[in-house]
Structures are given as structure tokens and as C-alpha cells.
Amino acid sequence: MKEYDYLIVGAGLYGASLAYLLRKAGKRVLVLEKEGHSAGICHQEREEGILVHTRGAHIFHTSDEEVWSLVTSMTPFRPYINQPKANYHGRLFSMPFNMNTFHQLWPEVETEEDARRKLAEECAPYQGIDEGTVEGWCLSHIGPTLYETLVKHYTEKQWGRSCAELDSSIIRRLPLRFRYDDNYFNDAFQGLPEQGYDALSEALLAGTKVVYGVDFLENKGKWMGLAEKTIYSGPIDALFGYSAGTLSWRTLKFEKETLDLEDFQGMAVMNYTDDTVPWTRIVEHKHFLGERSSRTIITREYSDEWTPGRDALYPVKDERNLGLASRYKEMALKEGILPGGRLGTYQYLDMDDVIRLALDDGRKILS
Ligand SMILES: Cc1cc2nc3c(=O)[nH]c(=O)nc-3n(C[C@H](O)[C@H](O)[C@H](O)COP(=O)(O)OP(=O)(O)OC[C@H]3O[C@@H](n4cnc5c(N)ncnc54)[C@H](O)[C@@H]3O)c2cc1C
Structure with a gap:
């Protein structure tokens, strides 16, 4: 035995x-x-009294x-x-796409009916186009404004390829929510240890x-x-x-910085959705657990090609x-x-x- x-x-x-x-x-x-x-x-590792996610933020x-x-x-x-936010050329938008996002993009949109009408107008010129790519699918389902502001450059940074080539299977489950609700997940339970x-x-x-x-x-x-x-x-x-x-695989490059500031961005996860900023998001670790510390730790995440020996992530x-x-x-x-x-x-x-x-x-x- x-x-x-x-x-x-x-x-x-x-x-x-x-x-x-x-x-x-x-x-x-x-x-x-x-x-x-x-x-x-x-x-995770504890630094400055803050639990730092060493390989990407993890929310249960x-x-x-x-x-x-x-x-x-x-x-x-x-x-x-x-409740992450998207930063597009310094303008902030709610994620995932919900009534807050629609109102931020188009201030005249206030109700679900307004939002559906606006989206239908945006998408109308693209009906019947090839939906096999991310670009084609987005233009015909969410229209050019949402696509340019929140999807195109972020996705291209993530995958290192043009949305005109990327297969639409990676985006087809993109949720559109017609409530004022910034909660990213639909799950019954959410938290961190x-x-x-x-x-x-x-x-x-x-x-x-x-x-x-x-x-x-x-x-x-x-x-x-x-x-x-x-x-x-x-x-x-x-x-x-x-x-x-x-x-x-795809991998991420993490650039961690400790700042002599109590608070850097006032929240845990900020996504960067334009192409003038090379990172995809900045994570400020103390906000996940509401940790108090006179300094703060942030991590910039860059999407990258994987080569053997690097973290195999996606x-x-x-x-x-x-x-x-x-x-x-x-x-x-x-x-x-x-x-x-x-x-x-x-x-x-x-x-x-x-x-x-x-x-x-x-x-x-x-x-
Ligand atoms: C960037 C990123 C962010 C994520 N964020 C979230 C999130 O917010 N919420 C969520 O629910 N999920 C998230 N996930 C998913 C989550 O990380 C995974 O579901 C989970 O970590 C998988 O656990 P695992 O044990 O399968 O793999 P791993 O955590 O990779 O564990 C595998 C273990 O095997 C060990 N090992 C490998 N080879 C050998 C060997 N030859 N000998 C001995 N040991 C070996 C490794 O060292 C490692 O410890 C995220 C994933 C990524 C990539």
C-alpha cells in the first residue's frame, strides 16, 4: 500500500x-x-498594512x-x-454598461425607453453587417459611440490585436443593463476574505x-x-x-508603486479605455477591504504577449x-x-x- x-x-x-x-x-x-x-x-502580500494582490485583483x-x-x-x-469605472480621455463612465453610463454619454437619456431608442438609432446604420468580429458585433449591437468610448481601445490593448480581426465570441456576452445599477456582477454573494x-x-x-x-x-x-x-x-x-x-496565453505586466498619499483614485479599479494610456487599468489595493494607511499602493496593469516562463493568465x-x-x-x-x-x-x-x-x-x- x-x-x-x-x-x-x-x-x-x-x-x-x-x-x-x-x-x-x-x-x-x-x-x-x-x-x-x-x-x-x-x-497576496501585506505591505504598508495593505493586502496587495500580486497577480491581478481578485474579487470573490x-x-x-x-x-x-x-x-x-x-x-x-x-x-x-x-463598481469599477472607465476613464476615457479623463471622462469617467460607469461599468458595466447601465443607465448611469447611457446618461453620462448622452445626458438627454434618462429612462430605459430613452436608452433603447438611442441605442436603436446608433445601431441602425450597421444592421446586416458581418457580426463575426468584435467591431462588427459592437457596431450592430451597441453602436459606434459606446464601442469607441468603452470597448474598442480597451479590447485592443487587452488582446494586442485590432477589433476588426478579433472574433466576436469574446464580446457576445457583454451585458447591457437598463437600470441605474453599477454593480459589476449579477451574483448573489460578493466579497473578499x-x-x-x-x-x-x-x-x-x-x-x-x-x-x-x-x-x-x-x-x-x-x-x-x-x-x-x-x-x-x-x-x-x-x-x-x-x-x-x-x-x-495572454499575460499581464504589473507595475506596482507605493505613493506618499492616503488616497490615489478613491476606488479600487479604474479601467483606461482610450489609446493614449498604455495600461488597461489601475488597481488601488486598500479600497477592497477599506484598509487604513497613511500611504497607498497602486498597480498599473498592462496586457502583454505570453512567452514561456511568464505567468499564463488568459x-x-x-x-x-x-x-x-x-x-x-x-x-x-x-x-x-x-x-x-x-x-x-x-x-x-x-x-x-x-x-x-x-x-x-x-x-x-x-x-
Ligand atoms: C488576472 C486575473 C484576475 C482574476 N480575477 C478574478 C476575480 O476577480 N474573481 C474571480 O472569481 N476569479 C478571478 N480570476 C480567476 C482565478 O484566479 C482562478 O479561478 C484561480 O486562481 C484558479 O486556481 P487554480 O488553483 O486552478 O490555479 P492557480 O492559482 O494558478 O494554482 C496552480 C498552482 O499550481 C502550482 N504548480 C504549477 N505547476 C506546478 C508544478 N510542476 N509543481 C508544483 N506546483 C505547481 C502553481 O505554483 C500554483 O500555485 C482571475 C484570474 C486572473 C488571471
């Missing part, structure tokens, strides 16, 4: 949630993590009652409503053996030999030395990459390894989705 029932590679929210479920079921679990901490890309939102009840039973959460995401992942991992600072891929055979089954939440192509090809879901990811998945399953999490399944998953995936995978494994 092997020393462990399960080996889980990665102590991000996927690995930590799966470890929690399996350990609670009485299984012997070993977690390997190559970094010196858990929480994966949700990892979900309508999944089981997931919400699990995370809030692990560590206290503080309510937070995400008061002590940070590391506290959440550590609580999930409490009682589980975790080895930090070890790269599973440097000695796959040895680690797999310790457990009956392996679950892997690292990059799926790295598992096979990229032998069938490398999966593509999968590029085209035919080639999706085909390659499913080929790697088959190869992993053949070796008796279950791929999981955002990197193992090559998907963009919100935190609640990744915890849901871990709970579902765990139950399947136990059944």
Missing part, C-alpha cells in the same frame, strides 16, 4: 479545495507546491451556495461590491501535508510513486515537456489551442493523471468555478 491515497500538484484554490474534500472523507493526501506559499495566482463573487458557504466557513469575508486569499487556502489545507518549494515535474516518477492517484493543476502542456506543442481559445489542450488531456488520463484547475484544463475559470470544479472532481474520485 502506498503512503498516500492522493497526490495533488498545486496549492492554488483548486488543489486546496480538492485536498479539503478528500481529507474530510478520511483520505491520506499529499499536496506539492512549487512556490513557497499557497493560493496560486490569488496570492458567486451564486453557488455551497461554494459561498464553504469559503465563508473557512475565513471571514468582508462585503464588497465591485478579510485576511486575504492565502488565509482561505491555508484554512482549506489545514491538516493536509503540503510540501512547498518543490517542482513536481523535476521528479514526476518519485512523487507519483508515493500515491495511488495523482491530480495535477499545473500547465497541462508542461506535464509532457510541451512535446505536442505549446499552448498560447487562455487563447482558438481551434489550435483547444485541440491541443484536449490532446494533452487524453495523454494525461492515459498516464493515470487527472488534470484539474485553470492550468490543467486550459480554461479561464473564476474562483467559484474552480472551487466548484474541485468539489465535483473530488466527489467523482470518491464515488
Whole structure:
């Protein structure tokens, strides 16, 4: 009999949630993590008394009652409503698009009826055009003014490609809200862990053996030999030395600055939607939890091409990459390894989705 029932590679929210479920079921679990901490890309560090999101701001939102009840039973959460703003040449607009945005753009628009009429007028000249690209879809669904002010340059900065070429699938779910309501998410629950995401992942991992600072891929055979089954939440192509090809990602460059100011922008997230500013957004960390400090810390985010070795953040879901990811998945399953999490399944998953995936995978494994 092997020393462990399960080996889980990665102590991000996927690995930590799966470890929690399996350990609670009485299984012997070993977690390997190559970094010196858990929480994966949700990892935070405290500076100047402020919890800083090291790889992109993370706001927890979900309508999944089981997931919400699990995370809030692990560590206290503080309510937070995400109401980002867009800055276009110094003019501020509400996001996501709602009655506030429409009124800010067209002051004569006050009611839902006004807004629908205005949008119909804006879109009228573009009916029947090709909706396969972001540009075509936007012109025929939201019209040229909203498109130019809030979508075009932001999306081009994000993807490094022209909206006239980008596939409209990335924008088709863009919500239009006909209420005066700036709450970005539609979910029932929203907040952030008061002590940070590391506290959440550590609580999930409490009682589980975790080895930090070890790269599973440097000695796959040895680690797999310790457990009956392996679950892997690292990059799926790295598992096979990229032998069938490398999966593509978009990444972000983060530029952090500590300022001798109590407050820089008066809110947590400001998006920059024109093309004269190279960054896509500025995050001011203290506003997520209402932390008090005489200084403040901001991070400018720039979207960037991914190259191996950089943080793999957003999968590029085209035919080639999706085909390659499913080929790697088959190869992993053949070796008796279950791929999981955002990197193992090559998907963009919100935190609640990744915890849901871990709970579902765990139950399947136990059944
Ligand atoms: C920029 C950005 C912002 C986001 N903001 C939000 C948000 O506001 N709200 C939201 O709900 N979701 C957000 N998400 C999604 C969220 O980050 C993910 O759902 C979640 O972090 C995925 O967890 P994971 O465990 O699958 O992956 P990860 O957090 O990437 O964890 C994988 C772990 O595996 C480890 N690992 C990898 N390879 C090996 C190896 N060979 N050996 C040992 N360990 C290994 C890594 O070090 C890492 O700790 C955001 C994502 C991004 C990219």
C-alpha cells in the first residue's frame, strides 16, 4: 500500500479545495507546491498594512451556495461590491454598461425607453453587417459611440490585436443593463476574505501535508510513486515537456508603486479605455477591504504577449489551442493523471468555478 491515497500538484484554490474534500472523507493526501506559499495566482502580500494582490485583483463573487458557504466557513469575508469605472480621455463612465453610463454619454437619456431608442438609432446604420468580429458585433449591437468610448481601445490593448480581426465570441456576452445599477456582477454573494486569499487556502489545507518549494515535474516518477492517484493543476502542456506543442496565453505586466498619499483614485479599479494610456487599468489595493494607511499602493496593469516562463493568465481559445489542450488531456488520463484547475484544463475559470470544479472532481474520485 502506498503512503498516500492522493497526490495533488498545486496549492492554488483548486488543489486546496480538492485536498479539503478528500481529507474530510478520511483520505491520506499529499499536496506539492512549487512556490513557497499557497493560493496560486490569488496570492497576496501585506505591505504598508495593505493586502496587495500580486497577480491581478481578485474579487470573490458567486451564486453557488455551497461554494459561498464553504469559503465563508473557512475565513471571514468582508462585503464588497465591485463598481469599477472607465476613464476615457479623463471622462469617467460607469461599468458595466447601465443607465448611469447611457446618461453620462448622452445626458438627454434618462429612462430605459430613452436608452433603447438611442441605442436603436446608433445601431441602425450597421444592421446586416458581418457580426463575426468584435467591431462588427459592437457596431450592430451597441453602436459606434459606446464601442469607441468603452470597448474598442480597451479590447485592443487587452488582446494586442485590432477589433476588426478579433472574433466576436469574446464580446457576445457583454451585458447591457437598463437600470441605474453599477454593480459589476449579477451574483448573489460578493466579497473578499478579510485576511486575504492565502488565509482561505491555508484554512482549506489545514491538516493536509503540503510540501512547498518543490517542482513536481523535476521528479514526476518519485512523487507519483508515493500515491495511488495523482491530480495535477499545473500547465497541462508542461506535464509532457510541451512535446505536442505549446499552448498560447495572454499575460499581464504589473507595475506596482507605493505613493506618499492616503488616497490615489478613491476606488479600487479604474479601467483606461482610450489609446493614449498604455495600461488597461489601475488597481488601488486598500479600497477592497477599506484598509487604513497613511500611504497607498497602486498597480498599473498592462496586457502583454505570453512567452514561456511568464505567468499564463488568459487562455487563447482558438481551434489550435483547444485541440491541443484536449490532446494533452487524453495523454494525461492515459498516464493515470487527472488534470484539474485553470492550468490543467486550459480554461479561464473564476474562483467559484474552480472551487466548484474541485468539489465535483473530488466527489467523482470518491464515488
Ligand atoms: C488576472 C486575473 C484576475 C482574476 N480575477 C478574478 C476575480 O476577480 N474573481 C474571480 O472569481 N476569479 C478571478 N480570476 C480567476 C482565478 O484566479 C482562478 O479561478 C484561480 O486562481 C484558479 O486556481 P487554480 O488553483 O486552478 O490555479 P492557480 O492559482 O494558478 O494554482 C496552480 C498552482 O499550481 C502550482 N504548480 C504549477 N505547476 C506546478 C508544478 N510542476 N509543481 C508544483 N506546483 C505547481 C502553481 O505554483 C500554483 O500555485 C482571475 C484570474 C486572473 C488571471
